[in-house]
Amino acid sequence: MSSALVIDGLSKSFPGSTTPVLTDVSLTVGAGSCTAILGPSGSGKSTLLRAVAGLDFPDAGRILLRGTDLAGISAERRGMAMVSQRPLLFPHLNVLDNVAFAATVRGVRKRAARADAGEFLDLVQLGGFGHRAVSALSGGQQQRVAIARALAARPSVLLLDEPFSALDQELRSSMHELLFRLRERLAPTILMVTHDRDEAAAVADRVAVLSGGRVLQHDPADRVYARPASLEVHRLMGGLNEVNGTVRNGVHYSALGDLALPEDTDWPDGPGVLVFRPESIGFPENPREGLPATVAATVTGLRTLGPRRLVTVSAAGVRLHAEAPWGRPLTVGDQIRLSLPLSARAVVAGEAQSTAARASGSSVSAVMVNSGASK
């Protein structure tokens, strides 16, 4: 896949502030791919998007579009289209003419521009809505029109700045599906800002985790979840389990026991925090020899979060969080065993915090089923 957009060493400070908003940000977005910029509030996501759009100017670094440096090229001439949280449609134009607007400004005849706009309205499933006033549409429909308008301009890069954050959960899911279908049909190059990690994983090929104006990791979404580059990325991605220990020859030694690490990575020897996700933990009913390593644990808490059931356990004095299957009856105080698949384990540098704090009053000791490094 060729690189459509290259952001190279971008830095930016706003006047009067001693802290830079962006520091040495580098990202490459392949043609036809979608990268989500994910980060907490104030991490610099919108500033980065605005710099790419030509609406903010970096102090250092370059932005290249298909090899051309965009420095000095104005926002209108970058050929990019932006969709933000609010659809910002022209209230005096009907739906069709909103979508046809860019083409008519370029001098395309009204009839041809409208025919083209109609095709984009079909794509966003608003085929019969062309002659309506934009004020007569729901928030989700208006956002569909904004996306159709942006795509109709045939942008070199589609910039999405938290485009679905004003919509309710159900509409957001349907917009994710819509974006998925649009990507299949049109393969636009997309850079999207979001603070919602589920949205990033649902929509994007790659996720760039931004914090304090720095890119902490830029990888496919599943890798950012399973192999975070740092403890901060693990926490930003909602990882809850952290266990202090030491790595030696590809094995992590901790209160949980000796756990072999995936062989596809060269894990450096020394102190390291074992991290794994709640949803990766298994609840074997009848653990036997040959099953993945299991650890004895006591259920200390149960919480229902929508369709998920989160279980807190104390294992060898370490507090862990797991997602339990619905079919498994569990109550606080149950003695259970948990399994931790090899592929779900990763180690990062740092110091585990409260989640790995010793559970008070726990008398459970670490009992791994297998001796030695457990697979």
Ligand SMILES: Nc1ncnc2c1ncn2[C@@H]1O[C@H](COP(=O)(O)OP(=O)(O)OP(=O)(O)O)[C@@H](O)[C@H]1O
């Ligand atoms: N024009 C400006 N002048 C001064 N400071 C600014 C300006 N724009 C943004 N900032 C500051 O830069 C930092 C990053 O802002 P930015 O909007 O890029 O963050 P963000 O990650 O998009 O946040 P959010 O998710 O809350 O929208 C913030 O501290 C913000 O106050």
